[in-house]
Amino acid sequence: MGRNRWAFIFVLLVTMLLELAVAPEIALGSVRPDILLVVLVCWALLEGSRSGAILGFWGGLMEGIFTTTALGVTAFIKTVAGYVVGELRRRVVTRTVLWPMAVVFLVSILHEVAKFGLWSMLGLEGRPSFRLGVVAGFALYNSLFTLLVYPVVLRVAQREEETFMF
Amino acid sequence: MIEERRERRATLLIVLLVVSLLLMTFYSRESEDGLLHRLQRFSADLISPVQKLVSTLISPVRGGIEFLSDLGKARTERDELRERVKLMDEELRRLAEVERENRQLRSMIKVKESRPDLELMAVKVIGSNPDLWEKTLIIGAGYGDGLKEYMAVLSEDGSLVGRIIRCTADTSIVQLITDEKSSVGAMLERNAEMGVVKGDGMGIRLELLNQNADVKTGDLVLTSGLGGTCPSGIPIGTIKEISERRPDLSVGIVLEPRAAFSRLERVMVVLSPLPTAVPEKGER
Incomplete structure (x- = not known):
């Protein structure tokens, strides 16, 4: 799973707490950030596809458990997101925060499109209607939130690496 | 080695996705309980x-x-x-x-x-004389409106302000009772003692005809009607200060004018009764 299991668990739990308790409180109108998705993208970009997929799965699963959305949907999407973004690490080497911001923006849009697609496939009743403006606002908010999250995740990932090196 | 790692990653991904799909399937098929x-x-x-x-x-x-x-x-x-x-x-x-x-x-x-005996006309004050030594006002009505020289001018509460000394077609100049050239026939309201109220440039003072008259501070002074320019019974002011008798036996009496000259916006001109006499030159 990773070189430092504790760092991973710490990131997962703190992210879940922020996602469930803080994100709804900092909504701008009808748009709230998906802190888990932002952390997942940053983590996967720094740690790779394997760690990204695991974080995506457990994070998505917990998100499903602690909310009322169809269980498994977010786990599925975030697992794929973590894996694909992790694969990018080997193809793009950059330390600028603009890169994760751009990836977060794109992944946020795809995340919502995939979520609506899966809901449709499952035939869930009473699902909301897809609104492009909200999705764009959501992607933009997440992208801006990356400015706060990326430096923190970078530090945690570096510390993990140092622990491993020692 | 790299190939093996890639395979392991792919296997992990497939396992996680299958678990997710199974969860989705069970969740969407099971009941609310x-x-x-x-x-x-x-x-x-x-x-x-x-x-x-x-x-x-x-x-x-x-x-x-x-x-x-x-x-x-x-x-x-x-x-x-x-x-x-x-x-x-x-x-x-x-x-x-x-x-x-x-x-x-x-x-x-x-x-x-x-005062039903008086015919009054309300006129707006449009200015005052900038000259330091002349205490006059300019009002917005003249002979075109029926105004004439020597008509008495009252404040909004009916106190004496002065009299018109010059008329144009649309405006008139009112000489205030505080002007040094102003003098008005007056009497004490309390005992009808007669006298003359004169302006001194700053205020007004009363000169009584009877040097032994009974006079007290606070006494109200009215116009006497003598002199012919001003109807009788119009309040002028109250006695503020009585000084010692002068060598000529007259008493210096300072009056507090009843009209508030500093904030006159409108005045009333007494159109009727008309002035019956013209003051002597130099006294008006």
């Missing part, structure tokens, strides 16, 4: 105290964010409100003006009712 649904409900109960706590702790931050998001709207509203406040201020000023005018006119009507 199913295991996964119950797990969700239990978890919601578990997390809600934490959410409440965070909500309480974060409320100032949320307030700040709301404040920032409302800032643009607030600016527009502020500009609109400023404009409205400006308009309302103007309206208030206008209303205050109207109220003051109303008060003045009501006061004038009262005077008219109390």
Whole structure:
């Protein structure tokens, strides 16, 4: 799973707490950030596809458990997101925060499109209607939130690496 | 080695996705009382105290964010409100003006009712003489409006202000009773002792004909009607100060004028009865 299991668990739990308790409180109108998705993208970009997929799965699963959305949907999407973004690490080497911001923006849009697609496939009743403006606002908010999250995740990932090196 | 790692990653991904798909399938097929649904409900109960706590702790931050998001709207509203406040201020000023005018006119009507023998005309004060030594006012009516020289001029409460000394078609100049050249026949209200009220440039003083007259501070002084320019019984002022007898046996009596000369906006001109006599040259 990773070189430092504790760092991973710490990131997962703190992210879940922020996602469930803080994100709804900092909504701008009808748009709230998906802190888990932002952390997942940053983590996967720094740690790779394997760690990204695991974080995506457990994070998505917990998100499903602690909310009322169809269980498994977010786990599925975030697992794929973590894996694909992790694969990018080997193809793009950059330390600028603009890169994760751009990836977060794109992944946020795809995340919502995939979520609506899966809901449709499952035939869930009473699902909301897809609104492009909200999705764009959501992607933009997440992208801006990356400015706060990326430096923190970078530090945690570096510390993990140092622990491993020692 | 690299190939092996890639295979392991792919296997892991497939396992995780299959688990997710199985969860989705079970969840969407089970009833509301199913295991996964119950797990969700239990978890919601578990997390809600934490959410409440965070909500309480974060409320100032949320307030700040709301404040920032409302800032643009607030600016527009502020500009609109400023404009409205400006308009309302103007309206208030206008209303205050109207109220003051109303008060003045009501006061004038009262005077008219109390003196039915006088025909009065309300005229607006349009200026005063800038000359330091002449105490005069300019009013907005002249001979075109029926005004004539030597007509008496009263304040809104019916006190004596002065008399007209010059008329043009649309304006007239009123000599105030405080002017050094002004003199008006007067009497004490309390005992009808006769005298003359003269201006001294700053105020007015009373010169009594009877040097032994009974006079007290606070006594009201009225016009006597003698002299022919001013009707009788119009209040001039009250006795403010009585000084020692002078060597010529006269008594120096200082009056407090009843008319407020500093804030005259409207005056009343006595159109009737008309002045019957013209003051002597140099005395007017």
